[in-house]
Amino acid sequence: MKTSNVILQSMTKVLLFLIMIFSIYIFFAGHYTPGGGFVGGLLTSGAILLLLLAYDLQTVRNILPVNFLYMVAVGLVFAIGTGAGSLIFNKPFLTHAFGDLHVPILGELHLHTATLFDLGVYLVVVGVTMSIIQTIGGDDE
Amino acid sequence: MAVQILLNVCLGFMWMFLTTTYDLVAFIKGYFFGLLILFVFRNFFSSRFYLYRIYAVVKLLFIFIKELILANIAVVKIVLTPKLHNSPGIFAYPTRLEKDWEITTLSNLITLTPGTLVVDISEDKKILFVHAVDMNDVQDEIEAIQTSFEKAIMEVSRK
Numbered sequence: 001m002k003t004s005n006v007i008l009q010s011m012t013k014v015l016l017f018l019i020m021i022f023s024i025y026i027f028f029a030g031h032y033t034p035g036g037g038f039v040g041g042l043l044t045s046g047a048i049l050l051l052l053l054a055y056d057l058q059t060v061r062n063i064l065p066v067n068f069l070y071m072v073a074v075g076l077v078f079a080i081g082t083g084a085g086s087l088i089f090n091k092p093f094l095t096h097a098f099g100d101l102h103v104p105i106l107g108e109l110h111l112h113t114a115t116l117f118d119l120g121v122y123l124v125v126v127g128v129t130m131s132i133i134q135t136i137g138g139d140d141e
Numbered sequence: 142m143a144v145q146i147l148l149n150v151c152l153g154f155m156w157m158f159l160t161t162t163y164d165l166v167a168f169i170k171g172y173f174f175g176l177l178i179l180f181v182f183r184n185f186f187s188s189r190f191y192l193y194r195i196y197a198v199v200k201l202l203f204i205f206i207k208e209l210i211l212a213n214i215a216v217v218k219i220v221l222t223p224k225l226h227n228s229p230g231i232f233a234y235p236t237r238l239e240k241d242w243e244i245t246t247l248s249n250l251i252t253l254t255p256g257t258l259v260v261d262i263s264e265d266k267k268i269l270f271v272h273a274v275d276m277n278d279v280q281d282e283i284e285a286i287q288t289s290f291e292k293a294i295m296e297v298s299r300k
Contacts, residue, residue, distance in 0.1 A: 013185070014148075020178040021152045021171065025159045063184040106166055 005054060012054040019047040027122055037118035041125025048130060057138055068130040075123030082116045145191040149175045188300050197296040204293050205250055212254040219274060227275035231260060234269040243294050250290045
């Protein structure tokens, strides 16, 4: 019997975005409160996984035409880049810098290069998780 | 499009609740991140990513302002010429637009730019009857409307 996943699919349409914004919140919360790149990345891949459960692999590939292996590579480049960036200023590898920046609308921002490193972690986690799931899931093709 | 904007506003509010800061800055941050998520999942919706459409609306607005200035200069020229050289007339303009609001917008734009004026619309909403102050070549007039207004309106209403 063929059944319709209409409830799951229409709930996914709402929940996907709520999970995504929560994952971004968790990603930025990492500095002062629990959270960070790893949990944020896992939450993001959890959101995409929900999409995979509600639809099929091909639909998700059409919605997100991303090669997740490249995503891993980009994440590693971010991590190495922020680490190597300190070498230019004659500081040891992985020395981080921070500063306060005044942006017109957002006000006072406390920026730290550790966030960029975290972004690398985030991308690697999303890329690795999604590659694993897509490889296992796409076995029968 | 409306669904996407509503969803984006909801995401902005959700960000405010998550960070427990209830000011405009938090909303803007949440709206921005929501915009990012919507952009990543843009193929998920049956219609386009809504910023493209807003861009098309802004473009239509600027085309209107530009045409308004150009047409007014043209009318000033006609008024200030000592002898009348213009040849007025009414021509039929076949429109490709289908929805009611598209036709209304097009006829309003044609009317508001001086030099042309929509007199009537045919029963089947396929032909606009336009009065032109100076029509030397009907084909030129039709082409001018088609390339400026109709294309821009189609860009707005495209899925």
